[in-house]
Amino acid sequence: MSQKQSGFEATNLGFSYDGKAILKDINLKINQGEFVCLLGESGSGKTTLLNLFAGLTKPNEGRISWNGKEIEKPSAERSVVFQDYSLFPWLTLLQNVTLAIKKTKKVKSGDAKHLAEEYLNLVGLSRSLNKYPFELSGGMRQRGAIARALSVGADALLLDEPFGALDPVNRASLQDLVLELCRGVKDRPITTLFVTHDIREAVYLGSRIIVLGSTPGRIIADIPLDFPVKKNRSDWFRDERVQQTIVAIEDAYHKDVLEKLGHIVQGGASI
């Protein structure tokens, strides 16, 4: 495997909309198998950056690639889970996942259905195969969305605040599920980009954290993490190194906000 060419790479990436710069000078390399959490306040362009990696949006400046190839359009290799509504409401869970498999892999209907069942079992939804999204809780819908994203044989998973609307209990169990799945499904390590604005969630999940500052969105911190094995959630969060990381991220945020305030004050004084 050529490490040089694998994973995501963004070079001098910029994106603007209606003349307003949303992202500027993003240089980022995400290696294969890495679990990167993208943190940033609202309006920092986190979702835009995820959409660029997904191929749902095209950049105005710079280039963006996956495994050395320019990203031009969405592909099953880079699957996406949105905060909500990743499933079509008029199809059952099984139909949703089967449709995705049939569209992305050249398999027979029966095989696609078996594969879909397998992935839905993997996320703990074996009893709800024939339920429609409106019959499921938010957590179950997101499990379904994750099953669909993985079932198409994705090598990269892009998650856009997937657990933002969930209660804390569901959130915790889904975090653990994602961690487990992204370590490797069927011996396939998954490159993950997880967008969130929750610092604790990012620290718990990520092997690396990228913090975006706002207006325009740019990288203000890139923090690699190498933490003890997560056995007990509350003990783990009490670990000193974890605490220090959380503080470091908060500091990066505050510094960015203060710098921005400084600009405003200076600008105001010069008038």
Add this chain to the structure above:
Amino acid sequence: MRTFTKYLSKFSGILFLLFLLGIWTLISCGPEWSSQYLFPSPKAIATALFDSREELLRSAGASLLKLVPAYLVAAIVGISIGILSGSVSWISNMLKPISRFAAPIPPNVYIPYAIAILPTFYLSSTFIIFIAAFWPIYLNTAAGAAEIPEKYRRNAAIIGIGKFEYLWRIALVASLPSIFSGLSVGMGLSFIMLTVAELFGENTGLGHFVQFYADYSDYPNMVAGILWTGIVVLAIMELFEFVKRKLLFWTKAN
């Protein structure tokens, strides 16, 4: 007392109908030279309904033979063009001026021209029904397809659904709530145009039945015709609602 009010509220619809029937009966008992002539008694109407049952059924059949094909063609054409127009911007731009101009024209003003250019009266009435049903179906479908939430487009793109497949697999299904609004308005308008067309020129159908007996001042049969039309329309609308509920089950939670 509370239970009495509860029952009164529950059955108020039926009670009000009985109340109206009572008033009608009272009027029909008035002096023979006025009321009985124009307001036949419920018994006379029921007798007319029973005696004319074959003719009423034939009339309903004749009306449906005009309505159903015209409405179905309007639905197929209106939904197809509507989906295209709501999803593809150049088609939408191309059709916008003509639809803004032509849609508000009341369909009945086409009647004389339709009679002049089409070879049979059957064709002209189906054409008028088509026009009446087409615009609301087309406009609602186009609006629905244009307002499909971005999430559906993105999900479709992520799992590799192409542009053409998107139209029928996603846009068509996601627009169903709007399509049904259009179908419902179109159904109401096409009934109006059907009976208008039959009142004036046709020699078959429900409108013709009513007009025919009105011409002979046979008011029990005429009122029976009106009541029967109401029953047929109600039955079709109920069937329509049933299909709508079946197809739109997934909108419950949204």
